[in-house]
Amino acid sequence: MTALEIRDITKDYATSRALHPVSIDVERGEFVTILGPSGCGKSTLLRILMGISRPSAGEIHLAGQRIDALPPEARDIAMVFQSYALFPHMSVGKNLAFGLRMKRVAKPERAQRIEHAIDICNLTGLTERMPRQLSGGQQQRVALARAIVMQPSLLLFDEPLSNLDAKLRDTLRHELVELHRRIGATSIYVTHDQSEAMAMSDRIVVMNAGRVVETGTPQQLYRAPKKAFTASFLGQTNLLSVTAEGVRARLPWGETIALDATATGPARVSVRPEAMSVSPNNLGSGVVTSVSFMGANVLYKVAVGDVTLKVAQAGGDALLAPGTHVAIGFQGAAHLLDEREFAGAA
Numbered sequence: 001m002t003a004l005e006i007r008d009i010t011k012d013y014a015t016s017r018a019l020h021p022v023s024i025d026v027e028r029g030e031f032v033t034i035l036g037p038s039g040c041g042k043s044t045l046l047r048i049l050m051g052i053s054r055p056s057a058g059e060i061h062l063a064g065q066r067i068d069a070l071p072p073e074a075r076d077i078a079m080v081f082q083s084y085a086l087f088p089h090m091s092v093g094k095n096l097a098f099g100l101r102m103k104r105v106a107k108p109e110r111a112q113r114i115e116h117a118i119d120i121c122n123l124t125g126l127t128e129r130m131p132r133q134l135s136g137g138q139q140q141r142v143a144l145a146r147a148i149v150m151q152p153s154l155l156l157f158d159e160p161l162s163n164l165d166a167k168l169r170d171t172l173r174h175e176l177v178e179l180h181r182r183i184g185a186t187s188i189y190v191t192h193d194q195s196e197a198m199a200m201s202d203r204i205v206v207m208n209a210g211r212v213v214e215t216g217t218p219q220q221l222y223r224a225p226k227k228a229f230t231a232s233f234l235g236q237t238n239l240l241s242v243t244a245e246g247v248r249a250r251l252p253w254g255e256t257i258a259l260d261a262t263a264t265g266p267a268r269v270s271v272r273p274e275a276m277s278v279s280p281n282n283l284g285s286g287v288v289t290s291v292s293f294m295g296a297n298v299l300y301k302v303a304v305g306d307v308t309l310k311v312a313q314a315g316g317d318a319l320l321a322p323g324t325h326v327a328i329g330f331q332g333a334a335h336l337l338d339e340r341e342f343a344g345a346a
């Protein structure tokens, strides 16, 4: 069942269009991430969902009700901000009670909901503390508890983990998704961090320059993206211009590679660095130009004619020195991208 329908939302500022018609559907219980680089329109879309900003055109429906003309307080939506946005002069308990008091939720139910949120957000024993007496991770848990205590139809997250250190971020990622499932929430999570998006989401909406580029599960978008932008934004990849010859394609330096679809003529493919290997070979077509030891693997940059390839090789006992001539091997087929984008981008 569709919980949220964003239909052809646009946003024009005086001199620029921040959102071209954007349409996104979110199913009840889904965890959907909006992923895109800085300036792609993520925050604009969130502000419109919250009701802090008005769309120039389009409609938003939440739980069957049209909400795009409603003020923020009349929308059944709660938001968790990057900056936590806790009330600094109120204890944890009072922070959690605030929204419920505004909504005139009766005292016994208020107490019950707060207790439940404290429990599931791992905040037991901290009710009387002031925000300044909490760590960053605890403050973000309070912000989360303050959102879920409202039992909204939709939870919005605006890069909520980006102020935390890497280890805590990783822990809270898992906690947050687990909590989302446990309370049966419908969530939209905004980030520019592709690994966060892949680790957390049921579905990812990739945005760029005010448009939805592509939508899919993390696996679909990583393994079989339609667009070059998606392929290069989710993980590292090599985007290569090729000439497709049926089930194979000719690479710029003359070798051929298997394709995962059939095509003819100019096309663009994506080949992940881990789907390539290099072996020293004086007659090979490539020359190693740089070597980075990454721990689990070694990342080589390899020049082949005018093209520089990224090749990730597992292991790394015997590193190849820059200047080594190498043959390039391919594991599996190159992924054929949507050619229309290629034509448009050329």
Ligand SMILES: Nc1ncnc2c1ncn2[C@@H]1O[C@H](COP(=O)(O)OP(=O)(O)OP(=O)(O)O)[C@@H](O)[C@H]1O
Residues within 6 Å of the ligand: 013, 014, 016, 017, 018, 036, 037, 038, 039, 040, 041, 042, 043, 044, 045, 192
């Ligand atoms: N008040 C405004 N007036 C004019 N242009 C704006 C305004 N707010 C945002 N923009 C423009 O709209 C576009 C989208 O901005 P938005 O803040 O939504 O991007 P974002 O994806 O959230 O980026 P970031 O991750 O850096 O916050 C940008 O080009 C931005 O410069």
